[in-house]
Amino acid sequence: MNLDDIRQNIDKIDRDLLDLLSRRADLVHEVGVVKKRDGLQIYAPEREESLLRRLIEMNQGRLPEKSIRAIYREIMSAALALEDDLTIAYLGPEGTWTHQAAIKKFGHSVNYSAQPNFSDVFDQVARRAASYGVVPIENSTEGAVSHTLDLFVDSPLHICAQILLRIENGLMAAIPREEIKTLYSHPQVFGQCRAWILRNFPNADLVEVSSTTKAAQIAKDQAHQGAAALGGPLAAEMYGLTLLEESIQDRATNTTRFLVIGEKPCPPTGKDRTSILFAIHDRPGSLVKALQAFDQFHINMSKIESRPSKRKDWEYIFYVDLSGHCDDPKVAEALEELGKHCSLVKLLGSYPDAGE
Numbered sequence: 318m319n320l321d322d323i324r325q326n327i328d329k330i331d332r333d334l335l336d337l338l339s340r341r342a343d344l345v346h347e348v349g350v351v352k353k354r355d356g357l358q359i360y361a362p363e364r365e366e367s368l369l370r371r372l373i374e375m376n377q378g379r380l381p382e383k384s385i386r387a388i389y390r391e392i393m394s395a396a397l398a399l400e401d402d403l404t405i406a407y408l409g410p411e412g413t414w415t416h417q418a419a420i421k422k423f424g425h426s427v428n429y430s431a432q433p434n435f436s437d438v439f440d441q442v443a444r445r446a447a448s449y450g451v452v453p454i455e456n457s458t459e460g461a462v463s464h465t466l467d468l469f470v471d472s473p474l475h476i477c478a479q480i481l482l483r484i485e486n487g488l489m490a491a492i493p494r495e496e497i498k499t500l501y502s503h504p505q506v507f508g509q510c511r512a513w514i515l516r517n518f519p520n521a522d523l524v525e526v527s528s529t530t531k532a533a534q535i536a537k538d539q540a541h542q543g544a545a546a547l548g549g550p551l552a553a554e555m556y557g558l559t560l561l562e563e564s565i566q567d568r569a570t571n572t573t574r575f576l577v578i579g580e581k582p583c584p585p586t587g588k589d590r591t592s593i594l595f596a597i598h599d600r601p602g603s604l605v606k607a608l609q610a611f612d613q614f615h616i617n618m619s620k621i622e623s624r625p626s627k628r629k630d631w632e633y634i635f636y637v638d639l640s641g642h643c644d645d646p647k648v649a650e651a652l653e654e655l656g657k658h659c660s661l662v663k664l665l666g667s668y669p670d671a672g673e
């Protein structure tokens with residue numbers, strides 16, 4: 318077949334695809350009407366995840382899982398925008414890794430609202446100025462984002478989805494490498510690139526700023542003073558900087574986990590994760606007894622963090638992630654047992670255990 322013939326076939330398929338997408342949009346519109354009538358959530362992470370898992374399983378063609386997810390991300394983003402005027406609040410400014418994570422989950426058809434700090438993201442959702450919020454929770458190199466953990470203590474919001482994003486930081490500047498004297502970045506990024514900085518810029522001044530976008534802005538404005546930034550490619554693009562070196566993080570698999578927070582809980586998908594927080598009584602053996610609840614009901618505990626309670630000195634709040642959904646009888650029983658040994662147990666949310 319020559320090029321023209323092949324392209325004619327592609328044109329025909331695209332016409333069919335467009336027709337199918339329009340028919341899908343009509344059905345989605347109907348779903349939106351039913352959801353509004355019944356007071357249901359427009360964004361349905363459990364439905365999205367089951368649909369994606371099913372498509373990936375059925376797929377017999379050349380398209381890799383990553384492409385199927387990306388294509389359907391935008392199809393479902395268009396669907397969300399047809400059903401409602403969704404706004405996603407995220408830890409800004411524009412161009413940060415959190416912004417990229419939000420787009421990875423919600424696509425390009427919904428509205429985004431950059432917030433200056435973590436508590437404003439929570440606030441916007443709680444006050445219904447935004448439909449959902451996106452915040453970072455932990456990085457595979459640097460560990461927990463304590464600000465986010467602390468905000469869950471008093472928040473009425475639920476975690477309804479998670480986003481895993483591979484973080485590939487780069488060195489960006491408006492000047493040649495030899496002229497760089499000061500590196501600007503977010504403290505988490507400095508932590509992720511520690512060994513690289515020592516090898517490449519042992520004498521540079523490191524200046525922590527509130528975001529990688531801010532760092533990129535300074536690298537542009539103060540280029541004549543030797544400023545450069547570490548951050549993601551979107552930030553470099555926004556300020557017209559040159560990416561002098563890509564992928565400078567110390568661990569190639571450096572990944573950040575972000576959470577989607579919303580007003581309502583997410584139903585089970587069959588492969589879920591549950592996040593809780595608890596505080597224990599100040600008695601010998603309390604923590605051991607509390608954790609035994611998970612062992613007793615064979616619940617896999619994938620993570621534990623502790624933070625000062627901020628109410629009483631040397632009192633801690635523990636954050637635990639479990640495999641399973643809070644509606645699973647075993648998880649529900651384990652949580653009930655846990656409650657017997659704690660002064661506080663709070664369910665933060667059950668959500669699909671998915672990422673890529």
Ligand SMILES: O=C(O)C(=O)C[C@]1(C(=O)O)C=C[C@@H](O)C=C1
Binds near residue numbers: 349361364368396400
């Ligand atoms: O099935 C739904 O609940 C829909 O709203 C449709 C749809 C989709 O495009 O498939 C869109 C958004 C939801 O988050 C989940 C799925």
